[in-house]
Amino acid sequence: MRLRLLAFAAPMVLLAACATTSEGPADPGVATAAADTAYGMFLAGNAALAEGRSDEAARFLDMARAQSGDESTVAERAFTAALLAGEISKAAQLAPDGPAASEPGKRMGRLTKAVESIATGKGKIAQEQLAGDAIGFPHRSAAALLAPWAAAQAGDVEASLVRPQVRGDPTVDYFGQLGQAFLYERARRYDEAETDFKAITGSESPSELTVLAYGGFLERRGRRADAIKLYDAGLGRSPSSVGLKAARARAAAGKSAPAAPSVKEGAALAMLAPAATMIAAKQGQIGLAYLRLALRLDPQRNDAWLMVGDFLQGAGDVSGARAAYARPKPGSPEYGAAQAKLAWSYQQEGDKATAVKLARAAAATGDADARLTLSDLLRANEDYEESVRLLGELIGEARTPDWRLYYARGAALSQMGRWSEAEADLEAALKLRPDEPELLNFLGYTWIDRGERLKEAMAMVEKAVASNPRSGAMIDSLGWAHYRLGDYKAAVEKLEQAVELEAGDPEINNHLGDAYWMVGRKDEAVFQWRRVLTLKPDAKIKADAERKLASGQGPLAPKLATQ
Known part of the structure; x- marks a missing residue:
């Protein structure tokens, strides 16, 4: 997947502006060289942006802007590159404005300026920048979710407690209520905070994010037993969740509760849901921009770094993806997943030795997901025996049966020619997850290829x-x-x-x-x-x-x- 480029036209006359001074045309030879340089920087920047190399694009396009003197078209392109590269302070300075700027560029520029205001502690300015309809489609939802946090930073408590709403947007409804719960807690209105937390975790399958949020609140209120009960319910649904396991262990050991999010951290969280929504809607460039804005507010937001890495990997920016995957530190809940993604990036480029080395280092932490990744890499590299051994250990340690483990071991056993054992594992996985497409396809295809149970396999x-x-x-x-x-x-x-x-x-x-x-x-x-x-x-x-x-x-x- 390549980054979708914003609509853009670059007449040569705009770039040739650097060849003219207020005193008239410069020497023709110098003017031509300057124009060629600016145009070359512009072309190099566009090429880098098209290939997902946002850092290079930002550098080239900013040089083109500076050399050409153009503060509209080229500047808008430089703004986009800086934003996607995560240079938010620079992007805020370049934010498009004025009659020559495109309306989409101006809207994204206003959102960027508001985020930069929150990041630099200027809540009142951010509140003004987010007010009204200045930031319209498609950024209205992001602006609505940010507004209460800007109000909190500005000291406007009542405005911070107003739950954001955008008609027809369930993302704003859900994450707006999560933000409101945190802000009620910040205002020491604990009963109202708990009402919101209960509401967003009351479905049959609440998200891990909201379970951790409510559990942290309960721990801060000294209700560790209630928090443990909540975490146990979450682990019953997601037994391999590293975050829930870590939260439960913390609460059970009586360790310090996690701090409530600061204004900047809460604002960063508010940006994640719109980012995921945009990426899911194939609006990847906007989604990446939102992730970069979230990380400007909270550079330690590891889940955002993983999302950035995934996007850049898909866009072909392998070095950028690896840099993102390297951000989570050992001991963090996301470290195992980050190392796994880093290992697979090397595997996909054919560097199997480095991939396995990274996976082994992550697995050595004892993290179950990291050990599962190692087993997957070993299976991909046809080291089936060790893969099966690791999976057997994981199956034995699991508090509740996990279909993924049986599926992975069945696939490895199948490759080893131990079909009766493989079939038993695959059928066990199917019993646990009867509607899983990958599992249905794998077992069905294998039966088909073996000429067995054709009617059942076809279905x-x-x-x-x-x-x-x-x-x-x-x-x-x-x-x-x-x-x-x-x-x-x-x-x-x-x-x-x-x-x-x-x-x-x-x-x-x-x-x-x-x-x-x-x-x-x-x-x-x-x-x-x-x-x-x-x-x-x-x-x-x-x-x-x-x-x-x-x-x-x-x-x-x-x-x-x-x-």
Whole structure:
């Protein structure tokens, strides 16, 4: 995924402005060189921004702005780059304004200035900047959630306790109530605070964030037993939660309760929900900007750093992602997850040794999720025996059965050829999580590939595809089921869809080649098998494709199964 660029036009005349002084045109040679330099900086900045390299983009575009003297178009682009790079003070200085600035740029600029005001302790100014409709769509929700915290910093207690509302926005309703609970506590109106905390944790599956918030409040009120009960309920729903485990251990040991959030910390929390909403809505550039604003308010917000890392990793900025993943420190609840993501970034680039080294270091802390990550990496690197051993330890230690552990161990055992044990684990996982698409697909596909329990397997894969209709892997399983049942026409149809979605997957391309051969499309089959060899297949798939190409006889006659 690449960062979506804001609409922009850059006529040469804007950049050539640096070639003219108040006393008239400069020397033509000097003017041309200056214009070329400014334009070169502008092009380099745009290229860096398009590729997700926000730090470089900010540097190049700011140089282009300074050299060209343009304080509108190029400055707006420099503002965007600085914001995405996390240089919020700089971005606030460059915030677009005036008739030449775009309306979207001005709205984001106003929000940035308000955040910078809160970050520098200027609550009254921030309150004015967030008032009314100055910050409109699509930032209205973020502004509404920030406003009470600006009021609190300004000393306007009554305004800080007004629950924010944006019509039709459940995110503002939910996180506005969470903020109100904290602000009631800040105002020492504890009964009203608890009413809000109870409301946001009263559903069947409250978020971990709100459970930790209410539990912290209970601990601060000296009600450790109630907090432990709340954490236990949360762990019953999410037994592997590092944050809940740490909170329960703290409360049980009678250690100091976590402090209530400061104004800046509360404002940072308020920015996280809109950030996640924007990223989920494919508005990634805005989501990243919100995360950067949150981190300006609270640089220790580790969950925000993980979200930044995930976004940059997806955008292709590997170095930026690694820098973000490196921010959580040992001992923090997010450290294990951060190290796991860091390890996988190296694994994906083919540096398996570094990946496993990082994963082992994280696992050495004893963190269950870090140990699970190590087992996953070992399985990916075909060290199945150690992976199975680690997973067995985790299954034995779990307070409640975790389907993920059985699924992972079943997958590793399957690769080792220990199918009866693998099948038992996979069925145990399915019993715990009967609607999980990945699990349905894995077990269903394996049965299909083995020619076993075809009717049941077909139904499982169809259910998985219905849940994830854009998953090439799942549609491949369905296509292969049709192949194994001898319905080659249907197999071709599904496998073509799968290849469209996962064009670089060697196994799916290999399956499509087999299906083409069986319907008489032999030239296309040969093309697919040749393509398989360009896609870094594993040894088994490579040998199969090479055999078919060398023999000219196509796939081995499938042993058809009946439903």
